[in-house]
Amino acid sequence: MRLGSGAFAASCVAIEVLGVAIFLRGFFPASVRSSSRTGHQAEPPAPEPLAGANSNWTKLPLPLFSKAVIVLIDALRDDFVFGSKGARYMPFTTYLMGKGPSHSFVAEAKPPTVTMPRIKALMTGSLPGFVDVIRNLNSPALLEDNVIRQAKAAGKRMIFYGDETWLKLFPKHFVEYDGTTSFFVSDYTEVDNNVTRHLEKVLKRGDWDMLILHYLGLDHIGHVSGPDSPLIGHKLREMDSILMKIYTALLTKERETLSPNLLVLCGDHGMSETGSHGAASAEEVRTPLVLISSAFERKPGDIRYPTQVQQTDLAATLAIGLGLPIPKDSIGSLLFPVVERRPMREQLRFLHLNAVQLSRLLQENVPSYEKDPGFEQFMMAERLHGNWVRLHLEEDHSGALFNLGTKVARQYLGALRTLSLALSMHVAQYDVYSMAVGTIIVLEALTLLLLSTPQVLHRRAELEVPLSPAMFSLLFYLMFLILSAIHVVVCTSVESSCYLCSLPWLAAGGVMVLVSALLCVIASALARMVMDSTLPWKSAARPCSGWSEVGLLLLLGTVGHVLSLGASSFVEEEHQTWYFLVNTLCLALSQETCRSYFLKDDSELQHRFHTQPGTVGATCIQQDCVACEAPKAGQAGKGPCPSGALRGHTHWAVLAGPWLVLAFCRLLRSLNHTGVQGAHRPDFGHWLTSSSHKMELSCLAALSLLMIFILVQRECSLMSKVALALGLVGIFCYRAAIGNLLFPWQPANKGISKGILEARFVYVFVLGILFTGTKDLLKSQVIAADFKVTTVGLWELYSGLVLLAALLLRPHNLPVLAFSLLIQTIMTKFIWKPLKHNVAEITVMHYWFGQAFFYFQGNSNNIATIDISAGFVGLDTYMEIPATFLTVFGTYVGPVLWAAHLAHFLSAEASSDSAMDRACFCYVLICSVPVATYIILVTSLRYHLFIWSVFSPKLLYEGMHLLITATLCVLFTATNQASHTRAWMKMNAGK
Amino acid sequence: MKETDIKTLLYAHFLCIFSVILSVLIPSFFVENFSVLDTHLTWLCVCSLFVTAINLVLYLVSKPNASSKRSSLSHKVTRFLKCCIYFLVSCFIFHVIFVLYGAPLIELVLETFLFAVILSTFTTVPCLCLLGPNLKAWLRVFSKNGVTSIWENSLQITTISSFLGAWLGAFPIPLDWERPWQVWPISCTLGATFGYVAGLVISPLWIYWNRKQLTYKNN
Numbered sequence A: 001m002r003l004g005s006g007a008f009a010a011s012c013v014a015i016e017v018l019g020v021a022i023f024l025r026g027f028f029p030a031s032v033r034s035s036s037r038t039g040h041q042a043e044p045p046a047p048e049p050l051a052g053a054n055s056n057w058t059k060l061p062l063p064l065f066s067k068a069v070i071v072l073i074d075a076l077r078d079d080f081v082f083g084s085k086g087a088r089y090m091p092f093t094t095y096l097m098g099k100g101p102s103h104s105f106v107a108e109a110k111p112p113t114v115t116m117p118r119i120k121a122l123m124t125g126s127l128p129g130f131v132d133v134i135r136n137l138n139s140p141a142l143l144e145d146n147v148i149r150q151a152k153a154a155g156k157r158m159i160f161y162g163d164e165t166w167l168k169l170f171p172k173h174f175v176e177y178d179g180t181t182s183f184f185v186s187d188y189t190e191v192d193n194n195v196t197r198h199l200e201k202v203l204k205r206g207d208w209d210m211l212i213l214h215y216l217g218l219d220h221i222g223h224v225s226g227p228d229s230p231l232i233g234h235k236l237r238e239m240d241s242i243l244m245k246i247y248t249a250l251l252t253k254e255r256e257t258l259s260p261n262l263l264v265l266c267g268d269h270g271m272s273e274t275g276s277h278g279a280a281s282a283e284e285v286r287t288p289l290v291l292i293s294s295a296f297e298r299k300p301g302d303i304r305y306p307t308q309v310q311q312t313d314l315a316a317t318l319a320i321g322l323g324l325p326i327p328k329d330s331i332g333s334l335l336f337p338v339v340e341r342r343p344m345r346e347q348l349r350f351l352h353l354n355a356v357q358l359s360r361l362l363q364e365n366v367p368s369y370e371k372d373p374g375f376e377q378f379m380m381a382e383r384l385h386g387n388w389v390r391l392h393l394e395e396d397h398s399g400a401l402f403n404l405g406t407k408v409a410r411q412y413l414g415a416l417r418t419l420s421l422a423l424s425m426h427v428a429q430y431d432v433y434s435m436a437v438g439t440i441i442v443l444e445a446l447t448l449l450l451l452s453t454p455q456v457l458h459r460r461a462e463l464e465v466p467l468s469p470a471m472f473s474l475l476f477y478l479m480f481l482i483l484s485a486i487h488v489v490v491c492t493s494v495e496s497s498c499y500l501c502s503l504p505w506l507a508a509g510g511v512m513v514l515v516s517a518l519l520c521v522i523a524s525a526l527a528r529m530v531m532d533s534t535l536p537w538k539s540a541a542r543p544c545s546g547w548s549e550v551g552l553l554l555l556l557g558t559v560g561h562v563l564s565l566g567a568s569s570f571v572e573e574e575h576q577t578w579y580f581l582v583n584t585l586c587l588a589l590s591q592e593t594c595r596s597y598f599l600k601d602d603s604e605l606q607h608r609f610h611t612q613p614g615t616v617g618a619t620c621i622q623q624d625c626v627a628c629e630a631p632k633a634g635q636a637g638k639g640p641c642p643s644g645a646l647r648g649h650t651h652w653a654v655l656a657g658p659w660l661v662l663a664f665c666r667l668l669r670s671l672n673h674t675g676v677q678g679a680h681r682p683d684f685g686h687w688l689t690s691s692s693h694k695m696e697l698s699c700l701a702a703l704s705l706l707m708i709f710i711l712v713q714r715e716c717s718l719m720s721k722v723a724l725a726l727g728l729v730g731i732f733c734y735r736a737a738i739g740n741l742l743f744p745w746q747p748a749n750k751g752i753s754k755g756i757l758e759a760r761f762v763y764v765f766v767l768g769i770l771f772t773g774t775k776d777l778l779k780s781q782v783i784a785a786d787f788k789v790t791t792v793g794l795w796e797l798y799s800g801l802v803l804l805a806a807l808l809l810r811p812h813n814l815p816v817l818a819f820s821l822l823i824q825t826i827m828t829k830f831i832w833k834p835l836k837h838n839v840a841e842i843t844v845m846h847y848w849f850g851q852a853f854f855y856f857q858g859n860s861n862n863i864a865t866i867d868i869s870a871g872f873v874g875l876d877t878y879m880e881i882p883a884t885f886l887t888v889f890g891t892y893v894g895p896v897l898w899a900a901h902l903a904h905f906l907s908a909e910a911s912s913d914s915a916m917d918r919a920c921f922c923y924v925l926i927c928s929v930p931v932a933t934y935i936i937l938v939t940s941l942r943y944h945l946f947i948w949s950v951f952s953p954k955l956l957y958e959g960m961h962l963l964i965t966a967t968l969c970v971l972f973t974a975t976n977q978a979s980h981t982r983a984w985m986k987m988n989a990g991k
Numbered sequence B: 001m002k003e004t005d006i007k008t009l010l011y012a013h014f015l016c017i018f019s020v021i022l023s024v025l026i027p028s029f030f031v032e033n034f035s036v037l038d039t040h041l042t043w044l045c046v047c048s049l050f051v052t053a054i055n056l057v058l059y060l061v062s063k064p065n066a067s068s069k070r071s072s073l074s075h076k077v078t079r080f081l082k083c084c085i086y087f088l089v090s091c092f093i094f095h096v097i098f099v100l101y102g103a104p105l106i107e108l109v110l111e112t113f114l115f116a117v118i119l120s121t122f123t124t125v126p127c128l129c130l131l132g133p134n135l136k137a138w139l140r141v142f143s144k145n146g147v148t149s150i151w152e153n154s155l156q157i158t159t160i161s162s163f164l165g166a167w168l169g170a171f172p173i174p175l176d177w178e179r180p181w182q183v184w185p186i187s188c189t190l191g192a193t194f195g196y197v198a199g200l201v202i203s204p205l206w207i208y209w210n211r212k213q214l215t216y217k218n219n
């Protein structure tokens, strides 16, 4: 099958998008969620079985404890409390666990064993999943149902001291708080003293219901000097004395109120032998959980060993203990020892509440829930429970009733365990099988691209894709059979949920066919390459070898950027990488201009200038080739052919061009500080958006809009010019209407509207311009008109996109757009045209600038910087599809506009029809290399400390970028079909 | 002829490396608590002075171009002044480039400028000593196939490696290791210094390995 290289690249990138989608689905497992989340109003608690008939106990049971203190010690490993270290350094706690009124457990944390997800797990009882990343788009606050929120709703007064993560997760929940940062890992005394210093005062007072303390010191010691450091002992001793202090204070309080209090000692995660955490090793996963209360008093000789439970069980237990509803998304089961001293009726009621909550969650998440053994056990237990209640109400207090009660409780406990297990399986860890399949698809597509690179760069616009022979080869069927067998084996053996296995068999089979077909295509392509290389290869040797400096820089920069993605700091500060690369590129260009204008003798210079218009080396790959094809280029006879005075003028402009671009980039850089290290620093953008500088912002926005008009209108048709001008005015009116900007003649504060009318006014013009552009493109495709029509059409599309971008970008970002257009103009006029870079170089440069502008507008690899407001421009209510589209476009304005500019530039300048095809190919290649590498990196770093905070958001960004690249590439190729048609028509006419 | 030339080059380069090492060692006798990282600015000044001095001494000793004997005193003075102006201009240009690369505009001006000074010392000063204040010659040396002697060849290598060192020195700045040398501009100055020293070591070796292939227009 013969394919143009553009179409080939488009299909490859489409396949890659599919692969990335499968990978993402496996990487971010769907989490278990309760659907009745909207509205936080309290639902009535599940009544006791048989209620209404005989019983009328429908209210929530009363709290078991009047006050609760939670002491969370960061990175507290189980052997720090239960092991020899605990016996040595924590004598008081060891005493309590051995003889005192306490229950101790080993709570198992789920990876990622990092503080924030663990706090969420402790307080919500659920396991954080993919949906959280998206749902936390706007605020880091915890949106799920959790114990803290329930406690606040119940009017409990809570006090918090410790890691400020809590304050971000639960803003405005605590009546009193003091957050400490875990920024300086080397500080391990001050962070804890800042918590302890409040303790004395708070314990004396009685005006609180819940006290939460989060100590960071132990974690910091672990990071700095490991779990065997002597500092650990000191710290544990300090913690022990704090526990003693709290315990005695609680005891004295109890004497006054006569109701028991609860003291919880827990860790969020453990620490590995090197002292770090994040992965799934036993040391990191096992944490102690000790519940201390006078309600757990025991007889002498009653020895309790720590039993193994899940970390998520704490939320349900706390809720029951404090008389709160269990958080809706909790998958934990009640820690039964806590309630075993209560009367039987209460015990059963608690177990029933928990089981009802879990089974409801199961019903909402698992379609075939009726067949689940846990659910069946629950139904049975509920029926027995009803019987028990009836007997109990009939005042039957025989031993038989007690026996029935214990049986019901056992039944309930079994049901809880099975339900909880089924739910946590459903939120499985990483779905490695889907991830692997996705990775294989992406890598196969990338290999195909890489294998055909020499061909494409070898001036062949058409590629021979050996699809049909591959489809009928033996290898294909063999591969397909093997893969299907693997699929069946994996799906029947794996116990956690798996996305690919849950697909209908037809879709899964399709994926398998795709994988094996790609493999066969690669194999035959490889075979052909080997065959080719045995043929006399030298005869086709390239006329010009060796890289230009700029070409080398582009290659090395791309490779360096890809490698830098493995370090979390470089991902956080990726904007620095791009600014650095773009700056270096400009310096290299400046050196190239200097050299070509100072060193070449005049004759050569003249020659260069006279042959300037026309080809951008489109017909040539190596830069040096331009010289040999230059004479041909003179025929185009268009563009600023310099003569006399004009020449000197251009000369200096060419020299100054890169420096101007550098200066603009520096200005833009100080407009928005982004990343982690720089985000808090004051920048020009914040200064502009502060309400006291509205006038300056208005002037700047007006100037930018004017500049945009001047730069865009020059190649538009008259109609579009008018539409563009009106649209830009409309944008200013829109921003003034929603109160961002001021009209100079209307200083008085008018009422602020949503600006729906103005925004829709602009949308009309955007659509109009885009429609004109599309019409031109279609015209050129159908009637094979002059190829100028394509160029004009592309420019109109481009200007439509610019207008849309101007509408969506926040007013202080309008200069970014204006400067982007200015830089495009400068680069086109003074650098790409005179220096004649080849298509590959120009494509990569466009890509680099697109990336830099992505960050210039204030984006970062953190999801929090996405400007959601762009999705509401001109919309009355939230509409998902337009809002998503607008937000994505508003976020990726930089890359999209530069790609659009590339399309127009090539169609205007390149004489060869294949230029666009080749550019498309290069663009796809340069976008898919980082994605493929990043997928592998993320897979190998999936237990990294920062996987959720740094690497996963970047993965989402990369996936989105690839999707956009695919869309653009398909559009590129589609417009380019016009030129193919034209060439074909011409050929026919010639005949 | 060539072998002896290379030997001289090697000795000259050893002297330059020696001056860099001295700039680390000597000030500790005079300044209390001197260390490259803590009193970085002092070290920058000292290093710049030492390297310039050695370059000047080498220039005066070797006198690469005999024509300067004939010239008058006033000619020498203008030449010297011109060199000074070139040096200052190059410092300012480097400063501007650093700011364009993202160095803070107002804070840390002194640090940035001293970085510019030391980079000029490693690059502009040898150029001035060898080629004089002659822009055409500079451009010739730094373009493909423009070199006419092993001295110019080594100049090309050391200059490029100094720039490369400074460029690579910027890489660790965004990393979160919280090391003292990650502060602007210490990693870059250190990078430039290492690049310079590496260039000094590499260039005689490279020229020695490639002495068969190297043909200069003059010889």
Ligand SMILES: [Zn+2]
Residues within 6 Å of the ligand: A074, A075, A114, A115, A219, A268, A269
């Ligand atoms: Zn932690």
Ligand SMILES: [Zn+2]
Residues within 6 Å of the ligand: A075, A219, A220, A223, A277
């Ligand atoms: Zn930690």
